[in-house]
Structures are given as C-alpha cells and as structure tokens.
Amino acid sequence: xxxxxxxxxxxxxxxxxxxxxxxxxxxxxxxxxxxxxxxxxxxxxxxxxxxxxxxxxxxxxxxxxxxxxxxxxxxxxxxxxxxxxxxxxxxxxxxxxxxxxxxxxxxxxxxxxxxxxxxxxxxxxxxxxxxxxxxxxxxxxxxxxxxxxxxxxxxxxxxxxxxxxxxxxxxxxxxxxxxxxxxxxxxxxxxxxxxxxxxxxxxxxxxxxxxxxxxxxxxxxxxxxxxxxxxxxxxxxxxxxxxxxxxxxxxxxxxxxxxxxxxxxxxxxxxxxxx
Numbered sequence: 001x002x003x004x005x006x007x008x009x010x011x012x013x014x015x016x017x018x019x020x021x022x023x024x025x026x027x028x029x030x031x032x033x034x035x036x037x038x039x040x041x042x043x044x045x046x047x048x049x050x051x052x053x054x055x056x057x058x059x060x061x062x063x064x065x066x067x068x069x070x071x072x073x074x075x076x077x078x079x080x081x082x083x084x085x086x087x088x089x090x091x092x093x094x095x096x097x098x099x100x101x102x103x104x105x106x107x108x109x110x111x112x113x114x115x116x117x118x119x120x121x122x123x124x125x126x127x128x129x130x131x132x133x134x135x136x137x138x139x140x141x142x143x144x145x146x147x148x149x150x151x152x153x154x155x156x157x158x159x160x161x162x163x164x165x166x167x168x169x170x171x172x173x174x175x176x177x178x179x180x181x182x183x184x185x186x187x188x189x190x191x192x193x194x195x196x197x198x199x200x201x202x203x204x205x206x207x208x209x210x211x212x213x214x215x216x217x218x219x220x221x222x223x224x225x226x227x228x229x230x231x232x233x234x235x236x237x238x239x240x241x242x243x244x245x246x247x248x249x250x251x252x253x254x255x256x257x258x259x260x261x262x263x264x265x266x267x268x269x270x271x272x273x274x275x
Contacts, residue, residue, distance in 0.1 A: 005232035008033040008242075009223070010064030010072040012057075014045040015155050016255040017189035018075030021098070023260060024216040025073065026239060028224055033240040035067055037272065041247035044151050045078040046120025046187075053122060057083025058090065063244075063274050065091045070232050071223060074098070077119055077186050081126040094226045099123075101222060102184055102215035103132035109211040110182040113140045116175045119186035121146030129186060143178050147171045147187070154189040157254050164193050168200045184213040191216065192259050239265045244272035 009032050011022050022036060037060050039045075045053050057079040064072050071094040074080050074087075080097030088095050106115050117129055124144045133142050149167050158164040183201075185191050191214040201210045227233050245252045249269050256267075 004235050005070050005227075006033070006234040006236055007068055007070040008035050010034070010067070010069035011036045011075050012060045012064060012072060012079070013038055013075040013188060014079065015040045015043045015189065016192065016252060017151075017154070017187060019256060019259055020188050020191040020214065021073060021075035021216045021219060022241070025220045025223070026241070026265060028217075028220045029233075030239060031236050032234045033236055033238060035064060035069060035242045035244065037064060038243065038245045038252055040155070040245055040252060043155060044120065044148060045076065046122040046146065046148055046151060048122065050082045050122070050126070053078055053082040054086050058087055059274055061087045061091060061095065063272075065093065069093065071095070071227060073219065073223060075188050077102075077123045077188065081123050081128045094223065094230070096219060096223050096226070098188060098215040098219050099128055099186075100132055101218040102186055102213055103129060103136060105215060105218055106182050106184050106213045107133065107136045107140065109213060110140065112179065112181045112208070113137070114178060114180040115140055115142045115182045115184060116178060116180040117142060117144040117184040117186050118147045118150070118171055118190060119144060120151060121148055123186055129184070143175065143180070145171055145174055150193075151187060151189050154192055155251070155255070157251070157258060159193050159255070159258055160195050164196045165200050168193070168197055169203075172200060172204070179208070180210070181208050182211045182213060188216070192255070239263075241265055241267050243267060243269045245269065246272050246274065
C-alpha cells in the first residue's frame with residue numbers, strides 16, 4: 001500500500017492567470033486539496049523590477065510553506081523567471097515553475113523551428129526562454145514580445161470578446177513578417193483567452209498551422225510524477241480549493257466564474273494580507 005499525504009498543494013500566481021494551471025491540476029490530480037494565492041494587489045508583476053519580483057515570489061511562497069503545503073506550483077511565468085531558483089533554495093518542498101515546461105513543449109511542437117512568444121515585459125527581458133530554448137535546440141529562431149495590455153484586459157474579465165480580440169491582433173501583427181508555426185502563451189493569463197487567440201489566428205488565413213503552447217499540462221504532470229516518486233499523493237475526494245486574494249476578491253471571483261468548470265469543486269474566497 002502506498003503512503004498517503006493529504007496536505008494541500010499550493011498554487012501561486014500574480015493574479016487570475018494561475019486559474020489556467022489550476023484547472024489542469026484539479027483535472028490531473030482530483031484527489032488533492034489546494035490553496036491558491038493570487039497577489040492581485042501588486043499586479044502586474046511584469047512591470048516590476050527583478051528584485052521586486054523575487055521578493056514578492058518569496059513572500060507568497062513562504063506563506064504557502066507556512067500553511068504546510070506539500071508542494072507548490074509557481075503558475076506565473078514572470079515569477080518563475082526571476083524567483084523560482086531562489087525559492088527552491090529557501091524551502092525544502094517540491095516547487096515547480098512553468099518556463100521549462102513551456103520551452104520543452106514548444107520545441108516538440110514546432111516543425112519549421114520558428115517560434116513566437118507572448119509574455120510579460122519582465123519575462124521577455126529576463127531572456128529565460130531564449131536560454132532554455134537555445135539549450136534544447138540551438139537551431140530554433142525565437143521572437144518574443146511583451147504584451148502588458150493583454151494581462152490587464154484578462155484581469156478585467158475580457159476573455160472572449162471583441163476587446164480582447166483587438167488587443168491580441170495588435171500584438172500578433174508584430175509577428176507578421178515572421179513565419180512562425182508555434183506560439184508560446186508565456187503568461188498563464190493568456191490561455192484563459194485561448195478561444196479568442198484561435199479566432200484571431202484563423203483570421204490571418206495562414207498557409208500553415210499555428211500551434212499554441214500552454215505549459216499547464218506538462219507542468220502539472222511533472223508535479224504528479226514528483227509526488228508519486230516521493231509517495232506523497234493524496235486520496236481525498238473533496239476537490240476543495242481555498243482562494244486567498246490580496247486585493248479585490250470580487251473581481252477575481254468574476255473571472256473564476258467565467259473560466260472554471262463547474263465540476264463539483266468546493267471553493268472559498270478570502271482577502272489575504274501578507275505584507
């Protein structure tokens with residue numbers, strides 16, 4: 001009989017973007033409970049300095065660690081870019097990010113070795129995707145673009161309307177001279193607008209298929225493998241998620257209600273002050 005560990009799993013993001021990862025982790029690991037920290041008060045992380053991002057990431061991870069979680073997903077590309085390695089040194093539990101998984105997925109999906117990437121400006125400026133992808137396949141050409149307006153629009157619940165389509169098109173127009181066949185959604189906010197992305201891409205009438213990269217599945221699968229190896233999988237059937245939001249809980253709940261499947265997940269929402 002395998003050992004069981006019914007401590008919760010922590011999920012951390014700067015805002016609503018982590019919901020795209022949470023949806024997948026609840027699907028892959030339905031017998032676990034979760035604590036989700038959304039640091040909406042200090043959003044957007046993409047406009048902060050590297051030192052600030054590292055500090056904010058450490059504070060949120062420390063909070064989850066003190067809540068006795070057994071593992072943490074940093075469901076934020078910007079926090080993963082600047083804070084993942086730092087917090088892995090500070091805390092003695094498994095902590096996984098999304099950047100390495102998105103990079104691996106992109107390399108596997110591309111056929112012509114031309115990859116476009118949308119992210120926060122901080123993630124782009126970090127150069128972390130360039131380093132990962134170049135290490136995996138130095139023949140790949142990667143072009144990256146910061147998309148701050150897209151983050152804000154999704155936080156404002158523009159997930160599948162003309163407003164978000166206009167913003168997406170404005171950014172994708174910047175790639176018009178680049179024959180990419182793979183687009184990395186390198187901010188976990190962006191997969192929440194996946195349908196709008198698909199419509200905009202279809203409107204260009206490309207003579208090639210554009211593959212969208214959402215790192216959620218491989219990130220979650222990696223965590224599952226780690227927990228299985230450590231005999232730390234749970235066996236609860238509650239599907240309970242505790243949401244702790246640092247500002248404007250109602251706005252966060254609105255996005256949650258518009259994006260999260262109503263499949264028996266038991267939720268609670270509270271404002272969190274960790275400063």
